[in-house]
Amino acid sequence: MAMLQDSLRLTLEGARVALEGAERRAREMGVPMDIAIVDDGGHLLAFARQDGAKLGSVAIAINKAHSAAIRRQPTGPVMEAGAPNLVLSLGLAIGSRAAQTPIRGGLPLVFAEQVVGAIGVSSGTEEQDTAVALAGAEAFGAACRAEPAEQRGFEAIEEDE
Amino acid sequence: MAMLQDSLRLTLEGARVALEGAERRAREMGVPMDIAIVDDGGHLLAFARQDGAKLGSVAIAINKAHSAAIRRQPTGPVMEAGAPNLVLSLGLAIGSRAAQTPIRGGLPLVFAEQVVGAIGVSSGTEEQDTAVALAGAEAFGAACRAEPAEQRGFEAIEEDE
């Protein structure tokens, strides 16, 4: 037990690596997307609406990212015995006042088994949204693994300033 | 008939007995939980988010407790012939502006057949949430029964002051 625990905080630079990975995948697919990156408290860090992406998906992309962050799991319906539980899925969406969405396309950003943020994608089908979110999460994970750990330390930050 | 009736009011101390009973059960299960205790008007008295419990379940735990208190019954879907009635369950959630949730995990706190408050638990499955809420309600009931009645009396209060 302890009053404080060591933790990792997602930076704007880290958020942009995830954002760019997702944008690239959306361009390859030819489906313009709304893409949001939030920190582990669900607060927006970076956002891009690609030309042609739906206006109505801006809030949904942010909501998916927020939802995946504060629930520490991908967005989507609650499944029971292989089928979506409608009461639970929609009940959670209503009960959380839309802080949880039962629509797929939100994924946690994970490093060293810690959820440090999330990506939310909207404007295509659920499959397209999820594929683009996955590309963002994978680009983020690959870049994190390539980054020397000492770059994250408080000393390193102090030296920079 | 009478203009006023004797009643029992849940205290912070009583709320904490329920909270601790629920926390203990969650630790035994290894599932960190968001746990809320409200009074008989549905107003928050005590809350704890155990380390690792979902951020997105904070509002849901409070909502479950609130819902169980103001409806004087456990939360959950409206059942008809053994199956949840979707329109009724979700319609009540929407129509009450989320003051009633169709998700299980909210239970009234009862003493001497009077609902004096409620407990709401969220972050696990509905079964886990309900088991933890039940442990809180049982710890509360056991402690109430063990308490000499004169400690609650109006005379006792006057003597104290």
Next chain:
Amino acid sequence: MAMLQDSLRLTLEGARVALEGAERRAREMGVPMDIAIVDDGGHLLAFARQDGAKLGSVAIAINKAHSAAIRRQPTGPVMEAGAPNLVLSLGLAIGSRAAQTPIRGGLPLVFAEQVVGAIGVSSGTEEQDTAVALAGAEAFGAACRAEPAEQRGFEAIEEDE
């Protein structure tokens, strides 16, 4: 620059140290209070409504804590040249959809120059609320300084389980 930065996360145990420090001060003052503790993302960790505290202050205490956390500063009116700027103070409250309150009684919880959470207190005057919040923040700071740093490490956490 880095994708992730080292950070500190407030635990339930740490939140309760702040809560108890505030409760103690409120009892000494004879003014029952609503007291909320949130993490650095503004999410509720612990809450207590002392017997006799106002029901209408539950949401305000939580709002003050949330506001102090997400703005990294005490709550209160925006001051200019020694006087409150009304347009700015109320404009921020409205524009943030009440995520910032211009009422005093919310204070950040700080360790090693990092805001790790916040405390919000309501039910008395602004001066009383602030005094109780300060007692909570001071109790938290004192306990943090007394805690060996190695208790916070990831290894220590793993060893506990």
Next chain:
Amino acid sequence: MAMLQDSLRLTLEGARVALEGAERRAREMGVPMDIAIVDDGGHLLAFARQDGAKLGSVAIAINKAHSAAIRRQPTGPVMEAGAPNLVLSLGLAIGSRAAQTPIRGGLPLVFAEQVVGAIGVSSGTEEQDTAVALAGAEAFGAACRAEPAEQRGFEAIEEDE
């Protein structure tokens, strides 16, 4: 009269030019900012929260941009005889359900006398927010003027098809 008029639409690339201009100015000032760019309908196109900027300013930056876009003018209090009119300033904020903010830091993005979008900045003082928004708007204007018109033209589009 005509049923349709030629118009200019802000792209993600254009939004990012404004965003980068604002980010650069904030770094020079040493004040991390929340920066939002919206199109002429007030819909979010691009957003960045610089490391250390307030979480509580995310919604305010977006609100300022939205407000400047849909009102085609800088955000700020309604002035009368050199002083802010409180009732009007706050009344508009409330009456518009926070779609108009009386806080400065939102500016239209203009080209060829057409408002094509807006920038909103928050996390510093009103003066700092406005200076950073201005840098973004100026970077946008300079890049627009430097861009050959035929890149935007309807002729160019028609030639492509």
